[in-house]
Amino acid sequence: MGATKTEHFTDEQNRIASIAKALGHPARIAIMEYLVKTSACICGDIVNELPLSQPTVSQHLKELKEAGLIKGSIEGTSICYCVNAEALKMLSNYLGFKFNLDKCC
Numbered sequence: 001m002g003a004t005k006t007e008h009f010t011d012e013q014n015r016i017a018s019i020a021k022a023l024g025h026p027a028r029i030a031i032m033e034y035l036v037k038t039s040a041c042i043c044g045d046i047v048n049e050l051p052l053s054q055p056t057v058s059q060h061l062k063e064l065k066e067a068g069l070i071k072g073s074i075e076g077t078s079i080c081y082c083v084n085a086e087a088l089k090m091l092s093n094y095l096g097f098k099f100n101l102d103k104c105c
Contacts, residue, residue, distance in 0.1 A: 015068075016094055019087065022067030027052060028060050032083065035070060040082040042075070 006014050022028060027050065034049050035041065043061060047054045061081060064070045068087045072079040 012094070016091065018067050019069060019091055022063050022069055025060065025063075027056070028064055031057070031060055031064060032069065035081060035083045040080050042078040042080055044078070046081075 006017075009017075023032070030050055031046055034046060038045070043054065043057055046061070047057050050057060052060075061070065061072070065072055065081075069084055070081050071084050072081050074080075
């Protein structure tokens with residue numbers, strides 16, 4: 001398989017693609033919805049909410065964090081996660097302004 005040639009695209013296009021890829025799994029959508037609803041929580045809270053194992057939830061959290069959609073801060077022996085509001089605002093602005101749906105069919 002060939003290279004993706006991401007250097008041929010703008011920083012914004014690469015950033016949006018990274019976010020879209022991270023949101024491309026329903027478990028990650030569920031995690032984001034839960035974090036928005038609860039403001040912040042630890043991994044164990046998400047494990048209790050979703051029908052997934054702790055290692056699976058941790059892997060999804062890692063993907064969301066690498067995409068910049070969530071932040072994590074250490075609290076004792078746990079990591080407390082919350083949404084990165086700036087990333088969500090950027091995505092919302094991109095989708096709202098780049099795709100002028102009034103001109104669409």
